[in-house]
Amino acid sequence: MKLSDIVVNAPRTELLYFKDSYLKEFQAKVLRAVKEQGRSWYLILDQSAFHPKGGGQPSDTGKLLFLVGSAQVKKAIFESGVVVHYIKLDTDNPPEVGAPVRGIVDWEPRYKYMRRHTAAHLFDHCINQATGRTYRTMGSWLGEPKPYVDYAGEPPSLEVITQAQGLANTYVEEALSVNIDFLDKSKIHNVSDAPNIERLPENDVYRVVRINGFESIPCGGTHVKATSEIGGIKTLGVEAVNGGFRVYFDVEDGPSSKNP
Numbered sequence: 253m254k255l256s257d258i259v260v261n262a263p264r265t266e267l268l269y270f271k272d273s274y275l276k277e278f279q280a281k282v283l284r285a286v287k288e289q290g291r292s293w294y295l296i297l298d299q300s301a302f303h304p305k306g307g308g309q310p311s312d313t314g315k316l317l318f319l320v321g322s323a324q325v326k327k328a329i330f331e332s333g334v335v336v337h338y339i340k341l342d343t344d345n346p347p348e349v350g351a352p353v354r355g356i357v358d359w360e361p362r363y364k365y366m367r368r369h370t371a372a373h374l375f376d377h378c379i380n381q382a383t384g385r386t387y388r389t390m391g392s393w394l395g396e397p398k399p400y401v402d403y404a405g406e407p408p409s410l411e412v413i414t415q416a417q418g419l420a421n422t423y424v425e426e427a428l429s430v431n432i433d434f435l436d437k438s439k440i441h442n443v444s445d446a447p448n449i450e451r452l453p454e455n456d457v458y459r460v461v462r463i464n465g466f467e468s469i470p471c472g473g474t475h476v477k478a479t480s481e482i483g484g485i486k487t488l489g490v491e492a493v494n495g496g497f498r499v500y501f502d503v504e505d506g507p508s509s510k511n512p
C-alpha cells in the first residue's frame with residue numbers, strides 16, 4: 253500500500269509539537285482509517301503531537317485511546333503535509349472515522365531526542381566558534397544506536413573537536429533559552445545567518461529555532477526550552493564520510509536534564 257494513496261485529498265495535519273514540544277497527551281479526531289492487514293492500520297488525525305521521522309529525528313511512538321479500545325502507535329510518517337500514524341490495535345474493534353481519540357506520546361525516548369536535537373544545534377554553533385569558520389551541516393541522526401552530525405569539508409583536529417565540546421558544555425551550564433519563532437517567507441530571507449535555508453522545501457511560514465544569542469536556524473524538530481536541559485554533551489568520535497566528516501556525540505545526564 254502506497255502512502256501517497258493513503259493521504260490523497262487529506263487535509264494537512266495540525267502539528268501540535270510545532271508550538272509545544274512538551275505536549276505529551278492530546279485530543280484529536282480520526283479523519284481516515286485504512287486497514288493494512290490484521291490489526292495493523294494507517295490512521296490520519298486532524299492534529300497530532302507525534303513527531304514523524306524526519307530531519308534526523310526518529311519517529312515518536314506511543315498509544316491511542318479510542319472511545320472503545322486502544323492501539324499502539326508503531327511509527328508516524330510524514331507524507332505530503334499529513335502525519336500518517338501506523339498503528340496496531342489492541343482489540344479487533346476497527347477505528348471509527350469521525351470519532352474522538354486521545355494520543356499519548358512515549359515521553360522518555362522523545363525527551364532524549366529533544367535533548368540531542370538541541371545539543372546538535374549547539375554543537376553546530378560551537379564547532380564554528382572553535383574554528384572561526386562556517387561548517388555547513390549535511391545531515392544528522394538523533395536516534396539509536398549512535399547519534400551524529402555530518403559536516404561538509406575537511407575535519408578539524410581532535411583538539412578542536414574537544415574545544416567545541418568544552419564550549420558547548422559551558423553554554424549548557426549557562427542555561428540559555430531556546431526560542432521558537434514563526435517567520436513568513438519575506439522575513440526568512442532576511443535571516444542571513446540561517447545556514448540551511450537552501451535545504452528546506454519552499455514554505456509560506458518558516459519555523460525557526462534560536463538559542464539565545466546565536467544564529468537562527470529554520471527547523472521543524474522538537475527542542476528543549478533551555479540548554480541546561482541537555483545535561484551535557486560528549487563527543488564520541490569523528491570519521492570521514494562522503495564529502496565531509498561525521499561527529500558522533502551523545503547527551504549526558506545533568507541536574508536539569510530530568511524528565512519534566
Ligand SMILES: [Zn+2]
Pocket residue numbers: 369373461471472473474475
Ligand atoms: Zn532543530
